[in-house]
Amino acid sequence: MKKDTQVKLFGKILDNPIIPASGTFGFGYGFADYYDINVLGSIALKGTTLNERYGNPLERVCDCPCGMLNAIGLQNPGIDVVLNEELPKLKKVYSKPVILNIGGHSFDEYIEVASRVGGNPQILCIELNISCPNVKEGGMQFGLDEHLASKLVGEIKKVSKKPVLVKLSPNVTDIVKMAKAVENAGADGISLINTLVGMRIDLNTAKPVISVKTAGYSGRGIFPVALRMVYQVYEAVNIPVVGMGGVSNAFEVIEMMLAGASAVMVGTENLLNPFASKEIIEELPLAMEELNIDSLSEIIGKSHRV
Amino acid sequence: MKKEVMTVVKNVEIADKLYLLVLSGASYLAPGQFLQIKVPEYTLRRPFCAADYDEKNDFLSIIYKVVGGGTKAMTKFEVGQKIDVLNCLGNGFDLSKTKKPLLIGGGVGIVPLFYLAKELKKQGHEIISVLGYPCKDQCFFLEEFSKLGKVYISTDDGSLGVKGNVLDILKTEDIEYDEFFACGPPIMLKALSSWNSNGQVSLESKMGCGFGACMGCSIKTTKGYKRVCKEGPVFKIDEVIFE
Structure with a gap:
């Protein structure tokens, strides 16, 4: 029997639940040199701010057991260049709507970026990054304080013509509280998890490896943490949850969906293997066959019902 | 890729x-x-x-x-x-313009220059190399470079060749060339950039992905931010803003 991998997100049907996560796929078109990226369910674009940013000084990345650290610091060309140059470049090689990830340092900046997006048909939704741990002036501060987060989501909802997916930080004591707060403020969906704050020290110099000392830990090692948070959040809210964190194969995609994910983002794995997202999409029907699953949309949150 | x-x-x-x-x-x-x-x-x-x-x-x-x-x-x-x-x-060296190349390498930065030297030799160029090593024990490819052409050597401790670095050689020897090709530690490349601007440098960097996706190796250049792994690792030396 043919396997049905379609899922729905904000009323749009995705051919499959696989979405490369923001920051691991650039603005997408670079990967079109390696394979036909139209196989992807959608794409979450590199975090975009109001103005161009270089980001943090080097070193920005570091190897870790079962993962990596990054402190890129939101390097991006700014919202206008993204809308006027990057999106048209992507459109030539990718026909589906994408997720625009936006970051900021102040209410005004987030609001201005969200307003400029307008009704652009190439954009499926805004992913509000209130969880970047690598920007000194803020970003994550919005994701650590439920009052700030609610206020921001409320303001963004006023100006955004697109559904708002709020990306949560795992660096909180109570993820459920945060999730409920942004849901009450009007969020249309929740994506989680962003990276876990970590660090490493160079044994020869005794200095932190990363220029800004701390950085976000991602990769296979965080999968159980991410899965737990997706499970808890799904139980607590009535809006779609997009799961991510250490996903590296089709079985983990299914596990995320059983926990409650309506779609699944693949992050660090894209950096280790540029074909990772494509390979996971190809493995999905085989994994479904093995687990006797006919339709992916039917298993969303199934672990809560058995 | x-x-x-x-x-x-x-x-x-x-x-x-x-x-x-x-x-x-x-x-x-x-x-x-x-x-x-x-x-x-x-x-x-x-x-x-x-x-x-x-x-x-x-x-x-x-x-x-x-x-x-x-x-x-x-x-x-x-x-x-x-x-x-x-x-x-990455992009590789641009060999299309040089008529009289000069190779300048420091430490493990000498590695890519060997392959470059062979390719330039194949194209009929005379090979002149200025190679800097920490010490005699860490010298490698000496014989191989010598077979390809003239070699100048420096070591930090003076255990072989000139005591000092490649700049000490470049400033004292009168070497004729039209474009240099360099690879080595950042401090050497920075010194080279203030010595002469007509050359290409291959930059080393820690990388996340290696194919342009993660922005883990971005540097500042006179033409904006560039990724060492994608737009580089070879850049015109006068474009690189050395920190």
């Missing part, structure tokens, strides 16, 4: 903590291009410039220095072992 499975043909120590790794089953890559090697038990791949490429056998050689856990683990690669590699990364 090509994702390839290569086979270890040789993995031997050629100088103190310096290893020569020869891999078979490699597609052609140009001088200055690099590969990203997956080391078992480590997450991020390790980037290395090609030291040599043998088209007849599809053999690709690299030279690596043991600097940490990842490179230490690479010393355990056994002949016959299959290695997961991203090959043909």
Whole structure:
């Protein structure tokens, strides 16, 4: 029997639940040199701010057991260049709507970026990054304080013509509280998890490896943490949850969906293997066959019902 | 970028903590291009410039220095072992304009220059190399470079050649050239940039992905932010803003 991998997100049907996560796929078109990226369910674009940013000084990345650290610091060309140059470049090689990830340092900046997006048909939704741990002036501060987060989501909802997916930080004591707060403020969906704050020290110099000392830990090692948070959040809210964190194969995609994910983002794995997202999409029907699953949309949150 | 499975043909120590790794089953890559090697038990791949490429056998050689856990683990690669590699990364040197090239290398930065020198020789150029090493024990490829042309040597401790660095040679010797090709530690490249602007440099960087996706290796240039792995690793030296 043919396997049905379609899922729905904000009323749009995705051919499959696989979405490369923001920051691991650039603005997408670079990967079109390696394979036909139209196989992807959608794409979450590199975090975009109001103005161009270089980001943090080097070193920005570091190897870790079962993962990596990054402190890129939101390097991006700014919202206008993204809308006027990057999106048209992507459109030539990718026909589906994408997720625009936006970051900021102040209410005004987030609001201005969200307003400029307008009704652009190439954009499926805004992913509000209130969880970047690598920007000194803020970003994550919005994701650590439920009052700030609610206020921001409320303001963004006023100006955004697109559904708002709020990306949560795992660096909180109570993820459920945060999730409920942004849901009450009007969020249309929740994506989680962003990276876990970590660090490493160079044994020869005794200095932190990363220029800004701390950085976000991602990769296979965080999968159980991410899965737990997706499970808890799904139980607590009535809006779609997009799961991510250490996903590296089709079985983990299914596990995320059983926990409650309506779609699944693949992050660090894209950096280790540029074909990772494509390979996971190809493995999905085989994994479904093995687990006797006919339709992916039917298993969303199934672990809560058995 | 090509994702390839290569086979270890040789993995031997050629100088103190310096290893020569020869891999078979490699597609052609140009001088200055690099590969990203997956080391078992480590997450991020390790980037290395090609030291040599043998088209007849599809053999690709690299030279690596043991600097940490990842490179230490690479010393355990056994002949016959299959290695997961991203090959043909980055831009490589532009050989189209030079009539009289000069090669300038420091430490492991000498590695990509050997492959470059062979390619330039093949194109009929005379090869002049200025090579700086920490000390005599860490010298490598000396004989190979000598076979290709004239070689000037410096060592930090004076155990071989001129005591000092490549700049000491460049400032005292009257070497005729139209464009230089350099690779070495940042401090050497920065010094080179204030000495002369007519050259290309291959930059070294820690990398996340190696193919332009993560922005882990972005540098500032006079033409905006560039990724060492994608727009580089070779840049015109006058474009690079050295920190």
